[in-house]
Amino acid sequence: MDMSQYLDVFLEESSENLQTLNENILELEKNPEDKDIINSIFRVAHTLKGMAGSMGFTDVAELTHKMENVLDKFRNDELKVDSNIITILFKCLDTLESMIENIREESGDIIDITDLMNLLDNIGKGELIAKKDEEKKEIDFVLNEFDKNIVNQAKERNYNVYIAEVILTKDCLLKSARAFLVYKTLEDIGEIVKTIPAVDDLEQEKFEDRFNIMFLTQKHEEEIIKLITSISEIEKVNLSSPTGDEAKQEVKINNKVLNEEQTKKGETKTIKNKEEEKNKKAHQSVRVDLERLDKFMNLVGELVIHRTRLEQISNNHRLTDLHETLEQVGRITSDLQDLVMKVRMLPVERVFNRFPRMIRDLSQELGKEIELIIKGEDTELDRTVIDEIGEPLVHLIRNAADHGIENSDERIKAGKPSKGTIKLIAYQEGNKAIIKVEDDGKGLDVDKIKKKAENIGIDTTGMTEADIKNLIFMQGFSTSEKVTDISGRGVGMDVVKTKISNLGGTIEVISEKGKGTSFIIRLPLTLSIIQALLVNVGGETFAISLGFIDRVININMNEIKLTNNREVILYRDRIIPIVRLSDKLNMTTGDSTNKFVVIVKVGEKTVGLLVDGLLGQQEIVIKPIGKLLQNLKEYVGATILGDGLVTLILDVAALV
Amino acid sequence: MQVVIFNIGKEKYALETRLVHGIEKMMNITNIPTAPYYISGLANLRGSIITVLDLKKYLNIYSDNEPENIIIVENDEEKIGLMVDSVQEVVEVSDDMLEKVNTESAYIKGVINFKEYIVTLLDGENLLK
Numbered sequence: 001m002d003m004s005q006y007l008d009v010f011l012e013e014s015s016e017n018l019q020t021l022n023e024n025i026l027e028l029e030k031n032p033e034d035k036d037i038i039n040s041i042f043r044v045a046h047t048l049k050g051m052a053g054s055m056g057f058t059d060v061a062e063l064t065h066k067m068e069n070v071l072d073k074f075r076n077d078e079l080k081v082d083s084n085i086i087t088i089l090f091k092c093l094d095t096l097e098s099m100i101e102n103i104r105e106e107s108g109d110i111i112d113i114t115d116l117m118n119l120l121d122n123i124g125k126g127e128l129i130a131k132k133d134e135e136k137k138e139i140d141f142v143l144n145e146f147d148k149n150i151v152n153q154a155k156e157r158n159y160n161v162y163i164a165e166v167i168l169t170k171d172c173l174l175k176s177a178r179a180f181l182v183y184k185t186l187e188d189i190g191e192i193v194k195t196i197p198a199v200d201d202l203e204q205e206k207f208e209d210r211f212n213i214m215f216l217t218q219k220h221e222e223e224i225i226k227l228i229t230s231i232s233e234i235e236k237v238n239l240s241s242p243t244g245d246e247a248k249q250e251v252k253i254n255n256k257v258l259n260e261e262q263t264k265k266g267e268t269k270t271i272k273n274k275e276e277e278k279n280k281k282a283h284q285s286v287r288v289d290l291e292r293l294d295k296f297m298n299l300v301g302e303l304v305i306h307r308t309r310l311e312q313i314s315n316n317h318r319l320t321d322l323h324e325t326l327e328q329v330g331r332i333t334s335d336l337q338d339l340v341m342k343v344r345m346l347p348v349e350r351v352f353n354r355f356p357r358m359i360r361d362l363s364q365e366l367g368k369e370i371e372l373i374i375k376g377e378d379t380e381l382d383r384t385v386i387d388e389i390g391e392p393l394v395h396l397i398r399n400a401a402d403h404g405i406e407n408s409d410e411r412i413k414a415g416k417p418s419k420g421t422i423k424l425i426a427y428q429e430g431n432k433a434i435i436k437v438e439d440d441g442k443g444l445d446v447d448k449i450k451k452k453a454e455n456i457g458i459d460t461t462g463m464t465e466a467d468i469k470n471l472i473f474m475q476g477f478s479t480s481e482k483v484t485d486i487s488g489r490g491v492g493m494d495v496v497k498t499k500i501s502n503l504g505g506t507i508e509v510i511s512e513k514g515k516g517t518s519f520i521i522r523l524p525l526t527l528s529i530i531q532a533l534l535v536n537v538g539g540e541t542f543a544i545s546l547g548f549i550d551r552v553i554n555i556n557m558n559e560i561k562l563t564n565n566r567e568v569i570l571y572r573d574r575i576i577p578i579v580r581l582s583d584k585l586n587m588t589t590g591d592s593t594n595k596f597v598v599i600v601k602v603g604e605k606t607v608g609l610l611v612d613g614l615l616g617q618q619e620i621v622i623k624p625i626g627k628l629l630q631n632l633k634e635y636v637g638a639t640i641l642g643d644g645l646v647t648l649i650l651d652v653a654a655l656v
Numbered sequence: 657m658q659v660v661i662f663n664i665g666k667e668k669y670a671l672e673t674r675l676v677h678g679i680e681k682m683m684n685i686t687n688i689p690t691a692p693y694y695i696s697g698l699a700n701l702r703g704s705i706i707t708v709l710d711l712k713k714y715l716n717i718y719s720d721n722e723p724e725n726i727i728i729v730e731n732d733e734e735k736i737g738l739m740v741d742s743v744q745e746v747v748e749v750s751d752d753m754l755e756k757v758n759t760e761s762a763y764i765k766g767v768i769n770f771k772e773y774i775v776t777l778l779d780g781e782n783l784l785k
Contacts, residue, residue: 076775302703540687585689625698626707626734634690638698646686646698646705 032081190217308642404441438518474547536613538587665719708737
């Protein structure tokens with residue numbers, strides 16, 4: 001049977017299942033006793049296994065099966081949930097994810113899962129709990145079956161296995177740095193199997209004056225000792241070779257236990273199937289190819305254009321009969337449009353749901369306490385926006401965790417709770433969706449940004465503090481002094497800004513030193529059909545998205561004043577700078593003294609656009625302008641009006 | 657090889673029909689204020705928006721005739737209109753009528769000799785790069 005037609009469904013559903021697993025396991029870590037969560041994890045894992053099995057992806061099925069074994073132990077109270085096991089489960093999920101990705105890309109890469117499988121087996125045997133106890137003894141390097149297995153395999157492949165006991169000098173100040181150097185050195189010449197204490201503890205200096213590293217290498221003893229002792233502040237290195245003779249026997253026992261478990265599982269299966277059926281009925285949905293949806297959207301767009309055109313004809317000829325029918329058509333097309341728009345909309349949850357896991361990993365990696373608060377995850381956005389917004393958000397959140405939130409000591413010194421908070425908030429405001437990333441960390445350092453700006457030749461005199469803070473979005477602007485793995489790798493905020501601008505959105509930063517930083521992203525709800533104001537400049541018609549427009553006022557040219565060589569108007573006691581659209585577009589303008597000012601808001605900026613006349617408000621379908629005109633930044637696209645004429649849509653953000 | 661022959665000013669030019677998507681009468685064209693001088697603007701081609709290039713300005717040919725036709729060519733999955741004075745005919749030409757010319761212009765592929773008159777064959781691919 002040809003499976004390819006099911007492949008898409010399998011891939012899509014597997015990603016969803018993995019995401020659910022991710023969320024549930026995170027939840028489980030918080031409530032280790034909750035049987036409901038375990039059951040639901042079990043159910044999802046089982047579905048995943050079943051689907052992978054029937055599609056013939058045995059690797060995926062096997063790994064999931066092993067995970068199920070561990071989960072089963074939780075369920076039967078044979079095993080306690082602890083963060084070690086959770087981390088291993090997460091590792092499995094990551095691996096599964098890459099496996100599914102490989103299937104999707106048809107890359108044919110095979111990910112080696114034997115290590116993970118062994119790890120899972122060992123949990124099944126309760127090894128990990130034992131291991132934790134051993135770690136406390138530190139110097140006693142006890143091998144579990146997994147390690148012994150590796151020793152045996154390595155020997156078969158002609159690798160030497162060593163355990164290095166590294167003793168630091170008594171007065172060593174940067175213990176973790178030394179440990180890191182040793183780790184790095186050994187990593188360069190071979191493969192590290194395990195360290196005691198664990199790597200995390202090494203990083204956080206949770207060890208006395210010595211630590212053990214077990215590693216595989218093809219180098220010889222003397223060479224290794226020479227390499228390690230060349231690092232300063234190392235007192236002594238003891239090398240020993242472990243043996244893995246007993247391992248084989250134990251593996252056999254392992255298999256037996258497995259078989260027993262499999263028979264047990266058969267009994268629970270039937271119950272689960274019933275539960276699944278119940279779930280299926282609850283939400284019925286159909287998966288639709290995005291391309292078809294786009295086509296549908298385009299067709300509705302066409303329909304809107306022709307409706308407006310018909311309306312115009314009917315108006316011109318005063319055809320009342322036609323007019324009534326057209327009104328009906330109008331209502332239906334509006335409904336249709338709303339519907340297709342809604343079909344394309346997805347809750348931002350889709351993007352947000354990966355962040356709890358990310359924060360968990362980050363806080364472990366950075367050794368900081370961080371809590372993530374998510375609000376408004378049901379806010380809906382166009383599918384295209386959802387697909388694109390993830391990357392900039394990841395960047396912002398990583399930045400907040402790395403640079404924003406201080407470590408606990410610093411926070412307590414500053415009188416803040418030791419746990420840092422990152423808030424991710426989404427809500428709808430008019431026809432814009434707002435996403436905020438807020439942290440309660442140390443805030444932006446204005447002086448530092450100023451200095452950096454002057455270094456790269458930006459004159460900051462006369463700039464407000466807010467302006468200076470927003471300089472961080474400029475290209476080549478990273479004030480991070482140290483480059484870490486988390487952020488500061490050169491891809492800066494400018495990339496974030498460009499990405500958001502490409503989506504028709506804006507980003508700005510508000511920050512108070514010592515209190516925190518918040519990034520505010522404004523995004524259009526939909527991308528292709530908008531309400532627009534049609535204006536006349538120099539005899540040509542242009543469209544301006546209503547999303548930007550605050551209000552429109554009628555002015556006399558002599559109301560325009562000059563201050564500081566800039567044209568402004570006074571409106572309700574506010575000074576609003578004027579942008580003459582005719583100048584921006586290199587056009588000559590009518591000499592009438594009676595003109596209109598369209599007051600637009602872009603981010604925090606309020607600017608008045610001077611136009612010759614207003615032609616009314618209309619729903620327009622944004623169409624891209626061709627590649628030949630790609631360089632023209634003044635326009636976001638063009639549209640076809642009711643009379644069949646093409647009209648350019650101004651990019652307000654680029655003009656002000 | 658089939659070509660479309662058209663007039664700009666006093667000269668005749670040709671494009672291979674495999675690149676040509678259609679020939680249109682002059683359409684309403686929306687001016688794009690900040691576009692390069694040779695772009696005449698945007699037009700509505702049955703619901704989709706195309707960019708129209710003024711070929712006489714693009715190739716720097718003098719003509720004071722009123723343009724009558726737009727030749728629609730497809731390039732890189734995008735349709736582009738080429739505004740010309742008028743389209744004369746579509747004819748089949750044999751390879752031996754084509755003469756290579758020494759020219760610096762990458763836009764010109766050669767000259768087609770029809771005895772009574774000659775026609776410059778444009779290189780459509782290079783033209784729209």
